[in-house]
Amino acid sequence: MLSAVTVSQETIEFRDSPEPTLQSGHALVRVHNVTLCGTDLHIWEDDYPTDLPLIQGHEFSGIVEALTPGEVSNDDAAISIGDRVAVNPIICCGKCRPCRTGRYNVCHNVGCLGCYSDGALTELISVPLDKLCPVPDELPLDIAAMGEPASIAMQAVNRGRPEAGETALVLGSGPIGLLATLYLTELGVTVVCADTEQHRLDLAVEFGATDTLLVSPGSNFPDAHQGPRLDALTDGYGPQLVIEATGVPSSLENAIRLVASAGRIVQVGISPRQANVSMKDIPYKELDIMGSRMSLNLIPDGLALLARHPKQARALMTHRFAFADLEQAYRLMQGRKEKIGKILIEMPAGTTA
Template identity: 55%
Template sequence: MLAVRTIAAETLEYADVPQPELVPGSALVRIEHVTLCGTDLHIWEDDYTSELPLIQGHELAGTVIDVAPDVDRVAIGDRVAIDPLISCGECRACRAGRGNVCPQLTVFGCYSDGGLVEVLRVKAPKLHRIPTGVPTDLGAIAEPTAIALQAVARGRATAEDTAVVLGVGPIGLLATLALHDLGARVVAADTDADRLELAREFGADDTILVTADEVFPGAAGAAALHRLSGDDGPSLVIEATGVPASLENGLRVVAAGGRVVQVGISTRPTGFPLNLLAFKEVDLLGSRNSTGLIPDALQLIGRHPDRVRNLITHRFPAEQLDRAFHTMRDRSQRVGKILIDMPAGAAA
């Protein structure tokens, strides 16, 4: 079968490898669609903690083609999305039901071989049926949707909240959609006007265009926040850029007693004044991966398939994966989610 390996920086190898064999508790999935995220780009550039060579691909969907006799969770022919997280099951985090932050966590396509193959062997608990009416290709977006849902859950969001989403790339847009789906009032903020227009399609009630000319949120932004939250300010902020200054912005505008969730990832140090946390008694929460939220993600996608499809800006066959990665880092065009069709999925 075909496997696409990243063997060195910006270097792919198309290899013919043996198809995996069933083992107890597993199923074989013919991978049809893979979507790419920023982590994939960093791995391809060899600018990540992953070790090369590696078969990338952690946002996956396909069809079950064989099932071990002891598996009744899925059947041959089921369309499935795959949870790529594999935790140890024994550490303190795992015992507390938080395997998403397991110190020994591995992830298909990031730290172990992933889904840029024709057939992948997967343990049955990691397989989730795609609901009727949800196209298989949108099932590949369940994993980033679950990441957005994790951030919303960490923020204890309810319909009573006024929430600000800082940064509306794919995770921020999906968080906006999830908050809107809950009934919360949502303000989306970004430096890109086109992204903000899309955020409105994803349910944002108002938007803030972040500029270098004004201290955030600026006059128009302050007016928008006041319209939706009054004098109190927003009760929830989700920071989805990974930019330290954006986190400080969130801490400044959040209401007293509010919550700020950091889902954007960066190695850059922060430098905000500590009284931003203490004086308002803000809950500052990290958010990583998701705690088994793929089924909830599929349900959210099923309620809003047209909106979620708007995330996909480019589509390539696996044979053009190199072109897909070059497109991802092309700053001259708008790039949302890039969908890769594996050979079985190209005609689906």
């Protein structure tokens, strides 16, 4: 079978490799679709704490091709040959304290297919049965590849303990911010979105945002016009919940400054950079500041969210590339010159399905 191997910085080699053998407790999945995220770009650029060479790809969907006889189910749903599935890529030890307390997404030895071990940019992959997530009948298989990012957004929202009638500020209207906006809106939360790109804010309105704030990099936020708008939406107290989905240090600083007293901030954007955090606002406001990483068994919920909102899900997927053109996809992400949402890589099986 053919695999795309990131062998060194910005270098991909397509290699013939043996097909995986079927193991007990696993299924063989024929990969049809892979979507890319910022982590994939960082790995390709060799700017991520993982070792190369590596077969990337952690957001994917496909069709079950083989199962060990008699092993036809995971913990949640029956799995059969021919089923359409998305895959939970998280690997955990099951023994450390976070795993024992049900927080395996922050396992001390957490792994992820396509990030720390070989992933889905290959034709056939062996996956533990309990990582398989059946795709709803009404959801196209290409859109199902986004079940993993949808689960990340839902994890961040759930961490923030939203309540219907509250106002939330979502900082960043990339895919995670948009999906968080969609989910918050379903929960009855009024959502205000802020971003540095107007086209992303236009999309945020389609995902349910009540109002949007365009931020100029390096300027005061909110400005003299935006501040009163935000005050009007929050009765002058500030949003009860802020989802920080950019990873930009100044954005977390803004979140702490703008959130209401007794409010909650969820940091889902990731960056190695340092934020200049106020040591006064956090105790004076008695804030809850929470991190959010990957998700806890939420890919089925993410698939259901996408299935309930087919128009928004389709709008999120802005580019498609054939498997052979994978490097072009990374170059597009790196250049940041086009309006990019999610990029889909159509695997050989997906183009013939």
